[in-house]
Structure formats: structure tokens, C-alpha cells
Amino acid sequence: MITITTAVLMGLALTGCTAEPAPEDGRRATTTQTRATTAYPFTLRNCGTDVTYRAAPRKVVTLNQTAAEILIHLGVGDRIAGSGYEIEKPPAAIAAQYGKIPLLSAPGQEIKHEKLLEAQPDFVYGSFAGMFTAEQSGDRRQLHDLGVPTYLTEFDCSFHESVSGADFGMLFEEYRRLGRIMNVPAAGEKLAAEQQAVVQKALRAVKKRNTPLKVMWFYSTYEGTPWAAGPGGLPQHISDLVGVRNVFADAKTKWAEVSWDEVAARNPDVIILADLTRGEPNDTAKEKIDLLKKDPLTRKLAAVRGDRFISVPGSHMDPGYGSASVVPVLVDGLNRLG
Numbered sequence: 001m002i003t004i005t006t007a008v009l010m011g012l013a014l015t016g017c018t019a020e021p022a023p024e025d026g027r028r029a030t031t032t033q034t035r036a037t038t039a040y041p042f043t044l045r046n047c048g049t050d051v052t053y054r055a056a057p058r059k060v061v062t063l064n065q066t067a068a069e070i071l072i073h074l075g076v077g078d079r080i081a082g083s084g085y086e087i088e089k090p091p092a093a094i095a096a097q098y099g100k101i102p103l104l105s106a107p108g109q110e111i112k113h114e115k116l117l118e119a120q121p122d123f124v125y126g127s128f129a130g131m132f133t134a135e136q137s138g139d140r141r142q143l144h145d146l147g148v149p150t151y152l153t154e155f156d157c158s159f160h161e162s163v164s165g166a167d168f169g170m171l172f173e174e175y176r177r178l179g180r181i182m183n184v185p186a187a188g189e190k191l192a193a194e195q196q197a198v199v200q201k202a203l204r205a206v207k208k209r210n211t212p213l214k215v216m217w218f219y220s221t222y223e224g225t226p227w228a229a230g231p232g233g234l235p236q237h238i239s240d241l242v243g244v245r246n247v248f249a250d251a252k253t254k255w256a257e258v259s260w261d262e263v264a265a266r267n268p269d270v271i272i273l274a275d276l277t278r279g280e281p282n283d284t285a286k287e288k289i290d291l292l293k294k295d296p297l298t299r300k301l302a303a304v305r306g307d308r309f310i311s312v313p314g315s316h317m318d319p320g321y322g323s324a325s326v327v328p329v330l331v332d333g334l335n336r337l338g
Contacts, residue, residue, distance in 0.1 A: 056183035063126030162232025274314035
């Protein structure tokens with residue numbers, strides 16, 4: 001069985017100058033001049049909302065683990081006053097820094113609004129629209145009215161909806177924008193360049209095939225129903241980059257509730273497993289493999305009978321620092337599978 005896991009890249013010193021950040025729509029940067037520091041105040045249009053940042057944040061609350069890890073890799077982890085929605089053990093390269101961040105929610109749980117306010121943040125950053133709600137951490141307008149600016153990843157302006165043009169360029173632009181917000185624009189530019197190099201190097205090793213392999217990105221199950229990656233997210237973009245076909249590319253959302261009948265009918269050549277450690281049923285890669293081998297439909301699939309699995313940390317299927325490292329892992333796994 002081929003079960004391959006990603007290795008988190010070691011952070012490098014963040015120095016130098018950077019290009020002027022993105023235009024106001026935030027989707028791509030146009031570099032015209034260099035600036036080593038941020039000029040405040042400035043306004044960005046983020047997920048359809050104009051947000052003004054008046055000074056470099058000093059007490060940040062990140063709503064989820066992935067957001068915290070990005071800020072750590074930007075060199076500003078010491079400014080995180082609290083984080084939440086921890087779903088897996090932090091990578092060894094940043095475990096010491098991550099371990100110093102107060103957790104404002106139980107593992108796998110979202111931060112509640114009252115707990116967030118107790119941390120007295122001057123900036124809130126999250127990766128999921130579902131966290132910026134009155135029932136959870138507080139909606140964005142509510143936080144802005146309290147004088148707390150926010151940033152929501154452009155990959156999830158509307159919860160789970162497919163995003164037109166979702167690609168690594170969007171992720172790298174998020175690094176640049178966060179670098180600007182945190183007054184470390186050079187760090188944002190450097191991180192984007194480093195991760196782009198990881199992707200480009202991996203793509204040079206792609207084995208050419210006459211017929212694209214069919215893959216399923218298997219995230220987890222909820223009440224026994226499988227969830228898989230659809231269009232409009234990084235798994236779809238990565239599939240396109242490495243020349244494979246996502247069998248659920250026609251789903252209505254970027255993460256879709258599917259059925260075992262559909263999985264069997266679409267008969268993927270390779271199954272990419274999210275290795276999650278939240279403690280939910282069928283979260284780990286091993287549990288998923290056991291499930292696939294026991295299910296009367298999926299156990300007959302060639303991918304299952306042939307142990308044609310590739311495993312990546314579950315959080316790396318969402319936009320974050322680990323997303324770029326999925327590409328070399330996937331390319332290596334696909335090349336080994338022939």
C-alpha cells in the first residue's frame with residue numbers, strides 16, 4: 001500500500017523588500033513598486049467587504065489552526081493572543097511556537113464570541129465563513145462595529161461554495177495581504193515565492209500519461225455518508241495541475257456529500273485520503289482504508305483491492321501553508337503507482 005504523508009517545510013528567515021500588494025479586489029497582485037513597511041491606514045476589499053486596517057495588529061485571534069500556522073510562518077506568531085478549531089497535532093517545525101498560543105476553544109470546536117472578546121483582539125483572521133457567524137465567533141460586521149478588523153480567506157467567502165478561479169495564486173496573494181496587514185510585507189512576498197517554488201519543482205516531475213488517472217479526494221464521513229472534494233477549491237486545482245481527473249468535478253460545491261453508490265459508479269483509479277486526527281469516526285487514513293475495504297460496494301473497486309491510496313494531512317486539503325506540499329506528495333505517489 002502506498003500511503004504518503006506531507007512534510008512541512010522549514011521556515012526561513014524573512015527579510016528584504018516586497019512588491020506593492022494586491023489591487024482592491026484582492027485576487028491577484030500587480031507589482032509596480034517596492035515597499036519594506038506598510039503605510040497605515042489602508043483599506044482592502046475582502047470577500048465583498050471593505051475593511052480598514054489602521055495599525056499593525058498586536059493581539060490577533062485566529063479562528064482556526066491553519067490560520068495560526070500561516071501567521072507563524074510569516075514570523076508573527078508571537079502576536080497571536082489566542083486560536084481555536086485545533087484539529088491535528090501541529091507540525092514539528094512550528095510545534096514550539098504553536099504550543100505557546102492560548103487555545104480559546106476545545107479541540108475541534110469553534111471559538112465562541114464571548115471567549116473571543118475576552119482575548120481583546122485587534123485583528124481576527126479565519127479560514128471558514130461558518131466561523132464568522134453570530135452563533136460562533138461573531139459576524140464580521142459585528143466585529144467591525146466593535147473596532148476589530150477581520151480577514152476571511154477568499155477561498156470561503158460563502159461556506160463550502162465553489163470559488164471561480166480558485167488556485168495557488170489566490171493563496172499566495174493571501175500571504176501577501178496578511179504580510180501587509182501585519183506590517184511584514186517582505187515576509188508575505190517571501191513566503192509566497194517559497195511556496196510557488198515548491199509547486200513548480202514538483203510539477204516538473206509529473207509523469208505524462210496518455211489517459212488521465214481518475215482520483216477521489218476522500219475527506220471524511222458524516223453519519224456514514226462520504227464527503228469528497230468537488231470543483232472550486234485547491235483539490236480541484238491541484239488535480240488540474242498534475243493532470244488527473246477529479247471524479248467529483250461535477251459536484252455542486254467544493255466539498256460535496258456524495259454516496260457510496262456514486263463512488264463505486266465513478267470507480268476512481270486512486271483515492272486520496274485526508275488523514276485527520278480530530279477523533280471523529282473514519283477520520284484517520286487508516287480508518288478510511290478499513291472502511292473502504294469493508295464496504296460491500298467499495299471493497300470491489302480496483303483502487304481499494306490494489307491499495308492505490310495516497311494520504312495527506314486533512315488540513316492540507318484546505319487553503320493553508322501545507323497546501324503547497326500536497327503537490328510533491330501527490331506527484332510522487334502517482335508516479336509510484338505508475
